[in-house]
Amino acid sequence: MGAPPHSKVRQDIRELNPRVIEARREFHQHPELSWEEHDTQVRILRRLSAIPGLEDVRPIARTGATALVRGNGEPCVVWRADIDALPVPEKSGLPFASQNPGVMHACGHDAHIAIALGIAELLAADPSALPGSVRFVFQPAEESCGGAEACIADGVLDVPHVARALGLHISADLAIGSVNVAPGPFFAAPTTFTLELSGLGGHAAAPHQAVDSVVVAAHLVTALQTVVSRSIAPMETVVLTVGKLEAGYRGNVIAESATLSGTIRTYTDAMRDLTIRRVEEIAAGVCAAFGASFTLAHDTTCPPLVNDDHVTSIVRAEAEAFFGAGHVVAAPSMGAEDMSVFLEARPGCYFWLGARNEAREIAGRHHDAAFAIDEDALALGV
Incomplete structure (x- = not known):
């Protein structure tokens, strides 16, 4: 049996929508940080267990959960939803705001949970209509990274064998009723880096007797701006940002050391390696010029996200049929x-x-204390 027509799906979603909104609000009120999603896990498992037709409902990856809708045939698709929150004190003013001080679902993962639960309930109501099975994965620790590997290590892609992977991210930047999807590189690989500079401290009135790490750091921050503009081919996409600089402890003391830390974003390993190499070479040159020394540490926490051409073409076609081509x-x-x-x-x-609605003054930013979404987007996600 093929998939039901869009009109039937829309009607089923309308009936399901109040429960999806209620679920989102429950999880929004009870956010938990990466690897601390114990209560979140319990709530997800309780809701999954209450859905008739779901199989293999169980905890995974320490604080995650999974369930299976078993349809007809061999193909199996995984639908992944992340579940962790952020260390952000909520200032949204919502009546269902966070009850966990200093922690907030400020990136929409509460919506991801609710949408996945809604899809699971919708599909489990008539699994015979599915030409294959759907594995639902509620993944912990997306913000810190590591949760995806833990889920895969627990075998979520193995039994039944998963052939395709799907998921979505709610967007406070994209208008409601819109979808952003593209084949190929779609998210970058994040690389954090830290430069520890060592000079020679001294009295501020005798700078000739010291090696001023603040001056070295200032020159280095400026010089690093040339990595993207002068070392990376114009058709490549790279971001290098120094987001933190620490040095000194008194205004009349020349700082002996300084620390710069930042992030590099790239779509390929080659661009990441080139960018790191240039950071190291520039740091060596600047430090040599001033008589300082340095150490460089860097870490790439996850690979770039690359959408498959064929699967993306199917998703895009479905999005255009549902939302209209002008909204994709x-x-x-x-x-x-x-x-x-x-x-x-x-x-x-x-x-x-998309979940932004400026007409209703719902226009928050991700990772912000006032983050908000239009809940009408939840039904569209289902």
Whole structure:
């Protein structure tokens, strides 16, 4: 049996929508940080266990959960939803605001949970209509990274064998009723770096007797701006940002040391390696010029997210049929997302679902204390 027509799906979603909104609000009130999603896990498992037709409902990856809708035939698709929150004190003013001080679902993962639960309930109501099975994965620790690997290590792609991977991210930047999806690199690989500079401290009135780490750091920050503009080919996409600089402890003391830390975003290993090499070479040159020394540490926490061409073409066609071609855009992001780990293991597609509604003054920003979404987007996600 083929998939039901869009009109039937829309009607089923309308009936389901109040429960999806209620679920989102429950999880929004009870956010938990990466690897601390114990209560979240319990709530997800309780809801999954209450859905008739779901199989293999169980905890995974320490604080995650999984369930299976078993349809007809061999193909199996995984639908992944991340579940962790952020260390952000909520200032949204919502009546269902966070009850966990200092922690907030400020990136929409509460919506991801609710949408996945809604899809599971919708599909489990008539599994015979499915030409294959759907494995639902509620993944912990996306914000810190590591959760995707833990889920895969627990075998979520193995029994039944998963052939494709799908998921979405709610967007406070994209208008409601819109989808952003594109083949190829869609999210970047995040690389953090730290430069420790060592000079020679001294009295501020005798700078000739010291090696001023503040001056070295200032020159280095400026010099690093040339990495992207002068060392990277114009057709490549790379971001290098120094986001933190620490040095000194008194205004009349020349700082002996300084620390610079930042992030690099790239779509390929080659560009990452080139950028890191240039950071090291520039740091060596600047430090040599001033008589300082340095150490460089860097870490790439997850690979770039690359959407499969074929699967993405199917997702885009469905989005255009549902939302209209004028509401589907293709705009890759330099953000990072460890759904990339699933998409390294299986071909698939990850996309943005719009939830911004300026007409209703719902226009928050991700990772912001006032983050908000239009809940009408939840039904569209289902």
